[in-house]
Amino acid sequence: MAAIDNVVAKIDANLDGALARLFKLVEIPSISTDPAHSADCARAAEWLVAELVSLGFEASTKPTAGHPMVVAHAKAQRRDVPHVLFYGHYDVQPVDPLDLWEAPPFAPRIVDAPEGRRVVGRGAADDKGQLMTFVEACRAFKEDGGLPCDVSMLFEGEEECGSPSLPDFLAANKAELKADLMLVCDTGMWDRTTPAITTMLRGLVGEEVIIRGANRDLHSGIFGGAAVNPIHVLGRIIADLRDAKGRITIPGFYDGVEELPEEVAEQWRKLSFNQEAFLGEV
Known part of the structure; x- marks a missing residue:
């Protein structure tokens, strides 16, 4: 033995x-x-x-x-x-x-x-x-x-x-x-019978953004559309953080980040991941 x-x-x-x-x-x-x-x-x-x-x-x-x-x-x-x-x-x-x-x-x-x-x-x-x-x-x-x-x-x-x-x-x-x-050892499992070793985890970043607009409350019927609304500015900023494929658009964000090796991608493909089933319950 x-x-x-x-x-x-x-x-x-x-x-x-x-x-x-x-x-x-x-x-x-x-x-x-x-x-x-x-x-x-x-x-x-x-x-x-x-x-x-x-x-x-x-x-x-x-x-x-x-x-x-x-x-x-x-x-x-x-x-x-x-x-x-x-x-x-x-x-x-x-x-x-x-x-x-x-x-x-x-x-x-x-x-x-x-x-x-x-x-x-x-x-x-x-x-x-x-x-x-x-x-x-x-x-x-x-x-x-x-x-x-x-x-x-x-x-x-x-x-x-x-x-x-x-x-x-x-x-x-x-x-x-x-x-x-x-x-x-605080990660997920693929299923009960498939062993898995997690080698990468998602990161986390937090930032405080201050957007300055008018210096007092404004009447929307008078200033709406003419004065810039900070919430609209923030909405555009958030929308522009990712492109249509979900990649971060901030210049330099991916500097020093290695691309996923093809052999790892191939291992993932062999898991027969079904995105519809994965998201089906949520």
Whole structure:
């Protein structure tokens, strides 16, 4: 049996325990956008630290202006191995309206759905399930003799509210978090049976635009059409940001951006993506 087969076998053997641990984490209502749940966010962070320490990681919470970060490190027995940094988040979205839930959102359970069995509970799919998947993989590797590479973990508690503390934290802890490779397990799945590795994510930019028009309220019956309406100017600006094919028209926007390799495009085409079906439910 290959080494990785041993690890997979241990993951399968540990399934009941892994589910029990996931359930404990999902039971914590770590809603980052609600100040009433700040203590729950701290509790989720401390729970993760205790779990990682039990696995032999050096782990601790790190304070921020908002909810705490969880940082953990463990080394492989070999020295000629890469260093991997894994990112996840322990905070979850609010649960309102509660009357649309078939069961309490923080009482996780296993249900039989048309596409197969699944864990249902707030955060089970974003991002506590993915986070614990990586933790359980590390557990299996350690039980099989040790980690295959040096591993660091960074779990934040503010992803669902825009990660306001993350940039400053990364800048202040750059040396500690330096790694050869970073893994983010907070992306989508193609389907239940098709493995996928996400290598690109959409970016985000925010700008404030000020459009100055008249210096006082104007009567539309007198000035309408003659005076420039700032909302019309803004509408033209927004409309001109993209061309008919959806490409950004801002000069220099694509400078330094590599074109999609044809081999990657071909892999995508083999997925038989159906845009009508994809958009059919929305």
